[in-house]
Amino acid sequence: MKQHDLILNGQSFHIREWGDASKPTLLMLHGFPEYGGAWADLAERLEDSYHCVAPDQRGYGQSYAPPEPEAYRVSAMMPDIVALIDHLGGPVVVVGHDWGAAMAYGLAMARPDLVSKLVILNGVHPGPFQTALAAGGTQTAASQYMTFLRRDDAEARLSADGYAKLLGLFAENMDMSWMTPERRDVYVGEWSRPGRLRGMVNWYRATPLVIPKPGETVAVPPMDPEKLRVRMPHLLVWGLGDTALLPEATEGLETYCDDLTRVEIEGADHWLVHQRPDEVAQILRNWLENGA
Template sequence: MHERDITLRGRRFHLREWGSGADHPTVLMLHGFPEFGGAWEGLAERLSDRFHCVAPDQRGFGQSDAPAEVEAYRITELVGDMAALIETLGGPLIVIGHDWGAAVAYGLATMRPDLVERLIILNGVHPGPFQKALATGGPQAEASQYMLYLRRDGSEERLAADNYAKLLALFAEHMDFSWMTPELRERYIAEWSRPGRLRGMVNWYRASGVKIPAPGEVLDIPDLPVDKFHVPMPHLLIWGPGDTALLPEATEGLEAYCADLTRIEIPGADHWVIHQETDAVAGHIRDWLQR
């Protein structure tokens, strides 16, 4: 693994790279909350014999720049960062996203499809089915109430208290956290402790336009238009069904937005499928990319 910094759109971004062979297709790996580029290490190591894996710390995370303003984390800004990176890497290329990284990956696929050869999502959601599931005020709305907590003023200070006890609890709530070794926990805390980073991370939630009703409250909002949010490239969705933050209903109707969708479920896994079932995830990705 090699690390380097790069300037994109006037901001510094930190990259980790594996498998830089000249004949290796490039895979851009986009982490979610509250992780960083190093979260992809296990998967990247399993793919690096055939792929050039690039995992940036996204804006607000890890060693990349973390502007304080909420407006700096609008989805157009986040997608713009990664579009600039793909252009620098000589795209189009394969894009993998998890959690919030999936939101950026879907943004690239719909706003800049010229830069995405294939799209792979691991326990992440397209904005169309996700907003539709939230709008019913049902189980997904109840599961997403934590997002409202994170949007509140001062949430970063509460998450950081007692050596990040609340953030670690949120990370693990109702899901298998056995993959988080003491050594890995210290790596995560070191990244969260960088000045301004926790505010930058939480600002992703504050800048989001996703509408979250109270449980039982129904929102009267139109479905997102298929033409504007269309995913034209081949798309693989890998899902850990034990996810308690993103429920299966948040992907219902995804086929309407996708030209070529393949779904794979990994039994026994949850939101952290990348860490829990790394070998299985790597195998499914290899098989699908050989299609």
């Protein structure tokens, strides 16, 4: 694995790379509360055949972290990744998890010329996800942590007592056997960089998603599937034990996709990349090479 900093849109971003740059590129976009190095489990299993590239996204790790919440709208951040794909000589296969999936979907919809194939690992398309949230059911209840993260005092609460609250959010009802003490220390070190915890939380403050209270419904404007269409081949890999993103958050995804393949993994949850890296790597290989 190689690490370096790269200037994108006039700002510094930290990049990790695995494998030979002459091989097909997989651009790996992490979510909350991770960082680019979180892809190592998967990238090390794919680097023989692929060039895996994982940036610390805006607000995370060693990358640019402006303090203003509006700087974390997906539309504001997308030029970061567009510039990286241009640097890589795109188009590329984009792999997204959690908030990285939101960025990946945004790219797929707004800049399909830069995304040859789309892989999502326990992440959600804004159409089905907002529909599930607006219904006031189990996904709404599961997403109440997002309301907490939008609070003005979220950073102070998350970082208190050695980041106990943030570690608790990470682990709530999930299999964290992969989180060794050594790995935990690395995560805490990344969260502790000046301004980074605010940057991470600002992703939640900037999102336009409407999150009602459990049991309440809200009306949201109808979404045009054509404007939110995923036109390239799309693979969704889903750990069925995820308690933060529930299967209902992907219901109706086919409405927005021209070519969708779903693969479910029993016994894995939101952190499937860490829990089942061999299985996830093989699923990606089979789909990328054989379309199945």
